Structure formats: structure tokens, C-alpha cells
Amino acid sequence: MGSKRAMLGNGLGDVLDGMIARHNRFIDLFTGSASVAWHVAQHYPIKTLAFDLQSYSTVLAAAILQRNSPVYPDQIWNDWYSRALIQFESFSAPLSSEVDVAFVDKARAWGSEFDENCLIHAYAGHYYSPVQAAWIQALRNTVPAISPNREVCLAALVMAASKCAAAPGHTAQPFQPTETAIKYLQISWQRDFCADLYAALTLIAPLHARVVGEAHVGDANEVASRLRTGDLAFIDPPYSAVQYSRFYHVLEAISVGSTSPVFGVGRYPPLNERPSSQYSQRTTSLRATEDLLNTLASRGVSAIITFPDHECSNGMDAKMIKDVARGLFKIKTHSVSSIFSTLGGAATKKTGSRLARLKADEMILCLEPK
Numbered sequence: 001m002g003s004k005r006a007m008l009g010n011g012l013g014d015v016l017d018g019m020i021a022r023h024n025r026f027i028d029l030f031t032g033s034a035s036v037a038w039h040v041a042q043h044y045p046i047k048t049l050a051f052d053l054q055s056y057s058t059v060l061a062a063a064i065l066q067r068n069s070p071v072y073p074d075q076i077w078n079d080w081y082s083r084a085l086i087q088f089e090s091f092s093a094p095l096s097s098e099v100d101v102a103f104v105d106k107a108r109a110w111g112s113e114f115d116e117n118c119l120i121h122a123y124a125g126h127y128y129s130p131v132q133a134a135w136i137q138a139l140r141n142t143v144p145a146i147s148p149n150r151e152v153c154l155a156a157l158v159m160a161a162s163k164c165a166a167a168p169g170h171t172a173q174p175f176q177p178t179e180t181a182i183k184y185l186q187i188s189w190q191r192d193f194c195a196d197l198y199a200a201l202t203l204i205a206p207l208h209a210r211v212v213g214e215a216h217v218g219d220a221n222e223v224a225s226r227l228r229t230g231d232l233a234f235i236d237p238p239y240s241a242v243q244y245s246r247f248y249h250v251l252e253a254i255s256v257g258s259t260s261p262v263f264g265v266g267r268y269p270p271l272n273e274r275p276s277s278q279y280s281q282r283t284t285s286l287r288a289t290e291d292l293l294n295t296l297a298s299r300g301v302s303a304i305i306t307f308p309d310h311e312c313s314n315g316m317d318a319k320m321i322k323d324v325a326r327g328l329f330k331i332k333t334h335s336v337s338s339i340f341s342t343l344g345g346a347a348t349k350k351t352g353s354r355l356a357r358l359k360a361d362e363m364i365l366c367l368e369p370k
């Protein structure tokens with residue numbers, strides 16, 4: 001999962017600290033892994049709201065934003081595990097200490113016997129071993145019904161699923177049982193899913209917001225039209241010309257609990273069911289940014305924007321955003337160095353290659369109503 005976590009200790013944390021006290025609400029409009037929303041909600045007595053087109057992001061955000069006291073992981077886990085175990089055993093997942101081509105075939109054949117909307121059918125033998133997929137399905141089917149335990153458990157499930165996925169970085173495509181990649185498949189498939197889940201649960205359980213907030217699926221531009229004076233929006237929009245849903249569709253299906261029939265090596269649901277962002281298209285990214293900043297300015301909303309300072313694959317760079325903001329807001333500019341994922345975006349003149357992770361400067365723009 002991509003993240004602004006590192007930047008919080010490298011300039012962004014100080015910028016937030018300087019602006020939050022003057023505002024009544026903090027709104028993370030592109031929350032992603034929710035690292036910024038988690039940080040603000042935990043450290044400041046301010047209502048924090050988080051939005052994203054992808055529901056897995058809001059699942060992560062909700063686990064901390066939507067409660068102001070800790071939960072106790074052992075009780076939650078023991079109850080959840082015993083409910084899930086009954087289902088897990090009923091799935092009779094095949095097991096093997098050796099991951100070879102024959103076992104991958106067997107795993108896929110076993111998964112294909114299940115209903116084609118279920119997680120086992122979609123991912124067993126691909127992103128997950130049969131045992132991992134059976135646990136994911138059983139745990140998702142038996143997730144607690146009542147808040148806040150439900151949100152905490154869903155987030156832990158997404159985090160463990162991200163950790164165990166047999167894919168290089170993002171879940172665009174799983175490792176295949178080829179001579180060179182089978183060792184990576186074996187490493188991922190041998191992870192103990194329940195141990196990763198329990199670790200995630202114990203990490204999240206003690207963390208909570210100081211003021212109860214909210215997390216919702218939503219389009220940033222539409223959400224912006226409902227904000228008001230006194231709000232501080234955090235804007236970390238996509239910079240890649242490849243849709244985020246291409247990389248996070250597995251986590252998305254797990255957070256929702258099912259998927260439409262998947263296809264291709266990447267096991268994607270149909271394209272028209274994957275969230276699509278105007279910010280991830282070269283032809284619409286500038287227009288979407290202009291509309292967003294115009295809306296925020298017209299509503300007297302302050303904003304912090306982060307963006308790489310070189311041309312990105314969606315055609316945008318920080319200077320273009322600054323040019324849009326100049327006529328609308330009072331601006332303060334900070335620059336920090338950062339490492340970010342290209343998310344498979346095409347090379348640009350400046351980056352020159354398809355490196356998965358790049359070192360680059362990133363600009364932080366602080367915008368206040370004129």
C-alpha cells in the first residue's frame with residue numbers, strides 16, 4: 001500500500017501541526033492507506049473525515065477514525081477465530097509444504113469449484129494459497145457485525161491480505177509458477193495468514209481518534225462541494241496515468257466481501273466495475289484539479305496539497321497545481337525529498353524509466369482562503 005507515512009516525519013507532520021489548530025475539521029480527500037488521516041485523528045482534538053473512491057481505503061481509515069477509545073484484540077480475535085474456524089474447516093483447503101506447478105494447478109482447480117463471486121474462486125491458487133484463501137473467505141464471512149469491532153477487524157483483514165498477497169508490491173498481477181518466480185509464490189503462500197491478521201489486529205486495537213470522525217467512499221470533487229469555512233482539506237491526488245483500482249482490486253474485493261467474476265492473469269473484475277478517477281487520465285487530470293481547487297476556494301476551505309515536483313505520468317506536476325491555486329488562495333510552499341511508487345506509470349522525460357520506486361522532491365502547498 002502506498003503511503004505518506006514517511007513524509008509525516010519529513011516535513012509534512014510539521015506543516016500539519018502548523019495548520020490544524022486554526023481549523024475545525026480535517027478532511028483527507030484522497031485517503032489511500034489512511035496514514036495521514038490516522039496521524040491527524042490520533043494526535044489532534046479535531047474531527048477527521050476521510051474519503052476515497054476505493055472502499056478498502058475507507059475500511060482502513062474507519063478502523064481508527066470512527067472510535068475514540070481502544071478495543072481489546074484478544075477477546076475480539078478469540079470470538080472471531082472460533083466462528084471462522086468452522087467455515088474454514090468446511091472448505092477442506094488442500095495443503096502442501098512444497099509449492100510446485102502441480103500444486104498450483106491443484107490449488108486453482110480446488111478454487112474453481114467455489115461460486116464464482118466468492119473470494120476463494122477469484123484468488124486461490126493465484127494471489128493466495130488455498131489455506132490462505134480459505135481463511136480470508138471464512139474470516140470475511142464471519143467478521144463481527146457490531147461497530148467498532150467490525151471496522152477494526154475489516155481493516156486487520158485488509159492489512160493481512162496485503163501482506164500475504166503473492167504479487168510484486170501491488171496486486172496488479174500475481175507471481176506465476178515459472179522457474180524464476182515460483183520461489184516468490186512459495187514465500188508468500190507459506191505466510192501464516194492468521195498470524196499476520198492477529199498482528200494487524202493488535203497494532204490497530206489500541207489506536208483511536210481523539211474525536212470521533214468518519215470514513216466514506218466518495219469522489220473528492222463531490223465531497224468538496226459539501227465542505228465549509230473552517231475545514232482543512234488534505235489533497236494527495238493520484239499522479240499516475242494508471243488507475244489505482246488496477247493495483248488494489250484484490251483488497252477492494254476483500255473489503256467488500258465478494259467480487260464479480262474475475263478474468264485474466266491479474267484476476268480483475270470487469271473494467272466498468274473498477275473505480276475510475278479523472279485524476280488518473282492525462283486528458284482530465286488538470287481539469288479535475290482546477291474544479292476541485294475552485295470549489296474549495298469558493299467555499300472558504302483551506303488545503304494542504306502534496307505532489308511530486310516533476311512531470312508525472314498523468315501529465316501533472318506540482319508547478320501546474322501551484323499555477324491553478326495562485327489566483328484562488330494565499331500560498332506557502334515547502335519542498336521535501338521523498339520516495340514514491342510509479343504505480344507502473346509510463347516513463348516521463350524526467351524519470352526516464354519504468355522504475356517501481358523513485359526518489360524525487362515533493363512539494364507541499366499550504367493554501368488559505370484569500
Ligand SMILES: C[S@@+](CC[C@H](N)C(=O)[O-])C[C@H]1O[C@@H](n2cnc3c(N)ncnc32)[C@H](O)[C@@H]1O
Nearest residue numbers: 002003004030031032033052053219220236277
Ligand atoms: C496518492 S494516493 C493517496 C495516498 C494517501 N495519502 C496515503 O498516505 O496512502 C491517491 C488516492 O486517491 C484515490 N482517488 C483517486 N481519485 C479520487 C477521487 N476522485 N476522489 C477520491 N479519491 C480518489 C485513489 O483511490 C488513491 O487511493
